[in-house]
Amino acid sequence: MIEGASILEQDSYGPKVYALTDGNMLKLFRRKRLLSSALLRPQSLRFCANAEALKKRGIPTLTPLQLYRLDDASRTAVLYCPLPGETLFTLLCEGKADWLDLLPPLARFINHLHESGVYFRSLHLGNIVKTPDGAFGLIDIADLQIRRRALGRGRIRRNQEHFDKYLRKENIVLDTAQLWAHCEKIRQGA
Numbered sequence: 001m002i003e004g005a006s007i008l009e010q011d012s013y014g015p016k017v018y019a020l021t022d023g024n025m026l027k028l029f030r031r032k033r034l035l036s037s038a039l040l041r042p043q044s045l046r047f048c049a050n051a052e053a054l055k056k057r058g059i060p061t062l063t064p065l066q067l068y069r070l071d072d073a074s075r076t077a078v079l080y081c082p083l084p085g086e087t088l089f090t091l092l093c094e095g096k097a098d099w100l101d102l103l104p105p106l107a108r109f110i111n112h113l114h115e116s117g118v119y120f121r122s123l124h125l126g127n128i129v130k131t132p133d134g135a136f137g138l139i140d141i142a143d144l145q146i147r148r149r150a151l152g153r154g155r156i157r158r159n160q161e162h163f164d165k166y167l168r169k170e171n172i173v174l175d176t177a178q179l180w181a182h183c184e185k186i187r188q189g190a
Contacts (some may be wrong), residue, residue, distance in 0.1 A: 001079075002026065024065065025082050029142070031074040044068075044076035047142040051080075054146075057116040060129070060137030083137045089125035092172075097130070099174050107182035108157075109136040117147035119155050124166035 002018050005026070009017040015058050018026040029044040048064040055061060066079040088106070091097035109128070113120065118140065120127075127140045138144070151159070 001113060005152070016096065020079075023081075025062075025080050027078050027080065027142075028070075029076045029078070033121045042076045043142050047078050050141040050144055050146065054118070054141065057146075058133050060131055061141060062139055068138065083129050083131065083139055085129040085131040085137070087126050087139070088128045088136075089170075089172075090128060092125065092174075097106060100178075103179055103182050105134075105136065107179055107186055110179075111119070111138045111183050111186050113138075114156050114159070116152045117149055117151060118144060119147060119151055120144035120159065123159050124163055125170075125172070126166070 001020065003104060004021045005018040007015045008019070008025070009015070009020050012031055014028075016028055018028075020026060027044075027047065029047070031040060031042070044067055048067055051061050051064050060083055063081040064078050068077040068079070070077060086096070088097065088102065092099060092102075094158045106128070108124070113123070120141075120143070122140060122143050123138075127138060129137045129138055129139055160176070160180055167174055167176065168174075
């Protein structure tokens with residue numbers, strides 16, 4: 001399956017994501033500890049469940065095709081069809097989008113996530129995709145959590161802090177205060 005594939009992401013344990021020659025992706029998951037909740041509910045299963053839950057909420061995301069248990073009991077994999085489009089990180093870095101133009105639709109998208117109970121601590125420009133039809137969607141969704149209710153202010157604030165931390169880590173200078181002000185304005189119904 002991985003013959004001719006290119007490695008998109010890897011860590012010290014080896015490849016994590018392959019881009020396959022047919023356009024699909026293969027994401028590998030590794031259980032980090034011998035005893036963990038991943039024994040009962042592997043991260044790959046959460047990845048697939050999160051994709052389904054996002055789609056039910058009208059949030060574009062990737063499409064899982066097949067779940068695999070590998071020979072090594074600590075590893076699983078998911079074959080999936082990627083979400084078409086480009087990440088906001090790529091669009092901004094390549095000058096294909098302007099931050100000020102992205103603010104209103106991005107604020108609406110983030111508010112929709114929060115109102116839909118999506119708690120995604122990895123919410124950042126590299127995980128938000130602008131699709132060819134102009135919608136925003138999510139990728140790299142293994143770690144998100146779906147709540148039954150809209151997120152409270154504490155979790156919203158944590159999402160914002162993680163978003164800002166990512167920008168600092170990547171040395172991206174953007175005025176996120178404007179983004180959070182847009183989000184608040186929308187929440188207030190203004």
